[in-house]
Amino acid sequence: MSRRTANTAVSVHPLLAERWSPRSFDATHTITEEELMSLLEAARWAPSAHNSQPWRFLVGQRGDTTYRRILATLVPGNRLWAGNSSLLVAAIAAERPENGTRHAGAAYDTGLAVAQLSLQARALGLHTHQMGGFAPERLRTSLGVPDGYRPVSITAAGALAAPELLPQELRDRETAARERRPSAETFFAERWGNPLPLAP
Numbered sequence: 603m604s605r606r607t608a609n610t611a612v613s614v615h616p617l618l619a620e621r622w623s624p625r626s627f628d629a630t631h632t633i634t635e636e637e638l639m640s641l642l643e644a645a646r647w648a649p650s651a652h653n654s655q656p657w658r659f660l661v662g663q664r665g666d667t668t669y670r671r672i673l674a675t676l677v678p679g680n681r682l683w684a685g686n687s688s689l690l691v692a693a694i695a696a697e698r699p700e701n702g703t704r705h706a707g708a709a710y711d712t713g714l715a716v717a718q719l720s721l722q723a724r725a726l727g728l729h730t731h732q733m734g735g736f737a738p739e740r741l742r743t744s745l746g747v748p749d750g751y752r753p754v755s756i757t758a759a760g761a762l763a764a765p766e767l768l769p770q771e772l773r774d775r776e777t778a779a780r781e782r783r784p785s786a787e788t789f790f791a792e793r794w795g796n797p798l799p800l801a802p
């Protein structure tokens with residue numbers, strides 16, 4: 603069990619319970635080619651409506667141009683820590699691809715692909731942290747994302763480092779208790795708002 607394992611009401615798979623979003627990444631860690639392929643393959647095999655696979659990814663490894671360009675799109679609060687990650691992956695939803703049909707659920711499917719990448723990262727002993735705090739138009743311009751494709755998130759991935767290595771303002775958040783809304787306010791039956799009796 604890691605220091606931030608979810609305090610779940612009932613047992614869930616360790617890959618899920620031990621996934622959390624760190625900010626302290628090891629700036630000396632590099633991802634192997636095999637690990638990288640494994641993360642991307644996990645994303646590629648996600649389910650999607652009509653198997654439309656409306657996801658695309660821009661993949662940067664620390665030190666390369668793609669990484670620098672993705673990093674530069676992050677809001678300052680994210681840029682503060684994300685530059686120590688080994689990998690920055692921008693997830694793009696194909697909402698209106700050139701020759702395809704309009705896909706209203708593209709972002710939903712793209713999120714599933716990122717979820718699979720995140721869990722595969724855990725299986726490899728790595729961590730991920732998704733971010734919505736970035737400038738999509740800057741990403742579009744600096745990396746040539748065409749119209750009809752919407753940048754939806756950036757995921758930092760890498761190896762965990764000690765919370766003490768973070769700037770003071772981020773340190774407390776790194777070790778704070780992880781919380782979730784109660785099940786009774788999340789799972790309903792019979793009528794909206796009526797708690798599912800069996801829910802944990």
Ligand SMILES: Cc1cc2nc3c(=O)[nH]c(=O)nc-3n(C[C@H](O)[C@H](O)[C@H](O)COP(=O)(O)O)c2cc1C
Binds near residue numbers: 624680
């Ligand atoms: C779509 C999405 C966008 C997010 N954006 C940010 C972000 O910009 N900056 C950040 O520090 N965390 C971001 N997060 C991380 C969430 O804050 C985090 O997942 C949530 O607090 C739950 O914590 P946990 O992942 O450790 O369980 C984002 C997560 C998701 C899924």
